[in-house]
Each structure stands twice: as C-alpha cells, then as structure tokens.
Amino acid sequence: MRGYLFTRAWQSLLTLFLATAVVFLGIRALPGDPALALAGEDRSPEALAAIRAEYGLDQSVFVQFGRFAWNAVRGDLGTSTRTGVEVTAMLGTALPVTIELALLAILLATVLGVGAGTVAAVRRGRPAEWLANGLALIGLSVPHFWLGLVAILYLSVSTGLFPASGFVPFLDDPVANLHHIVLPVVILGTGLSAVIMRQTRSSMLDALGTDYVRTAKAKGLRPRAVIGRHALRNSLIVVVTIVGLQLGALISGAVVTEQIFGLPGFGKMTIDAVFQRDYPVIQAVVLVTATAYIGINFLVDLLYSLIDPRIRVGGAAA
C-alpha cells in the first residue's frame, strides 16, 4: 500500500508538472502580445516596458515558469490580467458552482444509467429493453446544448417554470439555488447517463450469464437479491471505470452547459479567459483540471477495492 501511494504520488506530480508546463509554454507561443492587450490606450514603449516588468513578461519563459510554479505551491496563482482580481478568489466563487453542477449531474446520470441499464439487461427482449436502448441511442445522438436551448425556450421563457439563467449560491437561498440548477443538471446528467446505461447493460448481461448467478438462482434466492447482490455488484466495477472516464466529458459538458444557462462557473471562466488571453487564469484552469483529474482517478481506484474486496489497491494482495 505504501509503495503504491508513493508510485501514485510521483506519477501525479509528473502529470501535474507536464500539463502545467505544456500549457505554460503553449500559451506563450500564441500570437499576440499580452502587454499590448493590457496597455489599453497608452501604448508608448515606456508604458509597455513597465507592464512587462510588472507581470514578469520581460524575463525568460523558464524564469516565468519557475516563478509561477513556486507561487502556485504557496497557494498564489497570480491575478487576472483582465480584471485585476486574484485568481484564487475567482476560483473560490466559480468552483462551487461547477462542483455542485457536476456532482448533481453525475449522481443523476449514475442513478438513471445504472437503473435503465439493469432494467434493460433483466428484461432482455421485452419492450422495457427496447425503450431503454432507444432512449440511450437518442441520448448519444442529441446535441445536449441544443436540448438546453429548447428547454430554456419552452420551460423558462414561455412558461416561466424555471429561471432561464443566473445562479444563487446554495448558502444564500437553498431553494432558489436548486431552482436555478435543476435544468442544467438534468441536461448535463441525461447526456452522461446514455453511456453509463449502455455499459451497465452490457456488463449486466455478462454477469447474468455466469455460473455464480445461476447458482444463486438455483439455491432459491429471490430475483431481487440475485440481481442486486450478485449480478449488479459485479458489474459495478465496469460502471465505476466508465464514470471515472466520463470526467473529461463532464468538464467539457459543464463548460457548454454553463455557457447556455449563464452559470458563473469554472467553465464560463475558462472560455472567457481564453477569448481574453488571460494567462494567469488559463494556467490556473489547467492546474485545477489536472488536479481534479488526478484526484478523481485516485478515488475511482479506491472505490474498486470497496466494491470488490479481491482488488487490493496497489495490485498485489496485502
């Protein structure tokens, strides 16, 4: 276990370092001088030089990267070159929005996906399976941002059932918060559930054909127990993997969903930063994404051993 944690830790650090370094160098290769963008009206050489000195843009890329990394380790991600606000403060308001959206969406996607996938596998060849399969195919094929647009059009603008955009923090007003986040969660969650449903169905079908399920049936266990305790539990391994792999899709989906519903989250912050060439913010976004990616993958590994005790974290038994 200790050896595993050690390997895992240095791999994570390497991933973080690589992701950050690539983006750091990549955005500095972009055409366009950020000093020019910052200067505004006064574009005299003196003003530009002052700006470059202030933001460290006059130093070599490597010095800039070293400074960024050292500051990041101490929890200082710099200030936005656009708004002058500290990046950590921006993350502090944007991240809770996205984390709430993502957690609720994953929860909805898992409940819907695992439920429908199990039903489809158990009711194989019946109308319930066709319905579940059909819905999953549609879920894979429909552009979800478009569903969001249509939902806003018919559920917000025409009928006023839900707010069309905006966000209220949960601590300020929990009811208003949920009211604002319902539609985005449903749009993002149903999109992810299609993949989970198909995976659950196929691994459930595998599990239902195994000897231990037949044995469980033969010894007279109730169907509910056979499905829940024997078949589903064993197919959950695959499902957990898929949920973990959906992280990228989740982040991409959150960006688009936030854009449509005007949620002031991490995704909107990302898009704005890229369009405005806000270097410190872009760097922070990548750092946070990479950290989230590493953290969630680690969680997925730990979940494996919870679901299937035979799997020891770290590979070898004990």
Added chain:
Amino acid sequence: MTTTTTVPDRGRLLRRLRRNPLAVVSFVVLTLAVLVAVLSPWLAPYAPEATDFGRTFTPPGTPGHPLGTDDLGRDVLSRIMLGMRASLTVGVLAVATALVIGVPLGLAAGYFRACDAVISRLADLMLAFPFLILAVGLAAIRGASLANAAVAIGIAQIPGIIRVVRSDTLRLKSLDFVAASVVDGAGDLWILRRHVLPNATSVVLVQATVAIPAAILGEAVLSFLGLGIQPPDPSLGTMLATAQQFAARAPWSAILPGLAIMLLALAFNVFGDSLRDALDPKGSTR
C-alpha cells in the same frame, strides 16, 4: 500463404444487416443525408449566405421558404443542407485524423510489448483530458476554423481507436495463423500488415461508425461556442448560436438545426450498433 481468418465473409454480413430493419432504415437515412450533403451546393434552393431583409423570420411553410427564414432573411432549408455538409466534412476529417494516428499506435501497443506501457498510459491520459480545453487551446493558437475543429476532435478520438485496435491486436496475435507465420520466418511488420491489420478492419470500422456522430456533435458544440466554423459559413452549430438570441421570436430557427444534427448522429449510431451486432460471431444482440 493464404490464411483464412476470423473475418465473417461479406455475404453473411450483408445478409445479417439486411435482416435487421433498423440497419436498413439507418442505412437509407445515411445514404440520403450523404447525398444531400454532397449535392447541397446544387440542391439548395438559395445561396446559404443570401440575405433578404424584407423577409426575416418568416415561419416554416411560407411559399418559397419551406423551413422559414432566419434573422437576416436567409433560407433555413438551404442553410441546414449546407450545414449538414459541414458537419459530415468535420466528422469524416476528424475520424480520418484519429484513424491515421490511432491505428498504427494501437497495432504497436498490441503487438510490441515494449511499446504497450508507454502508448496505453498516454491513451489513458488523453482519454480523461477534457476535449473542449484542447479544442479551445487549438482555436486560440491556430484560429477557429473547420479544419482546426476537425483536428481537435480527431485528437480527442485517438485514445478510443488505440484501445480498440490494441485489444484486437492482442487477440489476433495469439491465434494460430499468426504463430504459423512467425514460424515461417515472416517479419513483424509483414505480419502486422498482412495478417493483423486486415483482420482488425471490422472493429476499426465499427469504432469509426460511432466516432463520426461523436465528431458531428463535437463540431456543433465548438461552432456554437464560436470555436469552430466561422459565420457567415453555414454550420448547424453556428445556426444554433444565432438562433439562441431570437429563439423566443423564431423557435423554428433554434429547433430545426438541432433536429438535423440529431438525425445525422442517430443514423450513424443506429447503423454502428447494427454493424457491431452483425459482426459479432456469437450473433448475439449486444
């Protein structure tokens, strides 16, 4: 040496596909969509950029504009036809990019043990990386365009191709005819080209069929965000982005392009599913 393989013969495959009504319907829809897309410059009743400020927001069913017009009086039907052309172009370009890079890497990972660790690790890393961040970065560096959107989407699809090709290569490598070829003294590259690649075609084909609709959806998202095809070029994604501002006034301009995307993607996905079922040697419907 002529070795017969595990590929189901073409006649049986076609018979199986023809027996499945979903496969037939989706194939017909796909063929029609491709025809419309290819011929759209000649089929479209209006030039997609042609504005008519006297006739903005005419509803569907108006004589001369069966699907109505948008905020600039442009014909929605013509724009959807050319938008489908753009969607299909991006879909095919993206998947071609992914195949050109992904298939050799997958073959190498499955066949040469030494390569496996590095390539598979890389694929895992890429798989979880949010494709949108990649696309955003590429659009920022090289500018937003159809080609750059296709490249970003294609790169995002490489890990999926690597995984599928790798696992099929592992399977094929353990079969007798490859071992026989090794005993014969054939070189690795020859075996890969002559035995492994042709037999892996079916899984690559299935993966490509499901990757195209994903790419089509990806293009729509990128163009919607302003990172893909640029106006005034018609794209279903940019149509939705403009329609968003006028959705309450002209709901059809927001609904119809989305339906077109869904129809295209659905036809590909249904056909991909049927193809996989037909290729499954067990003949099961999974």
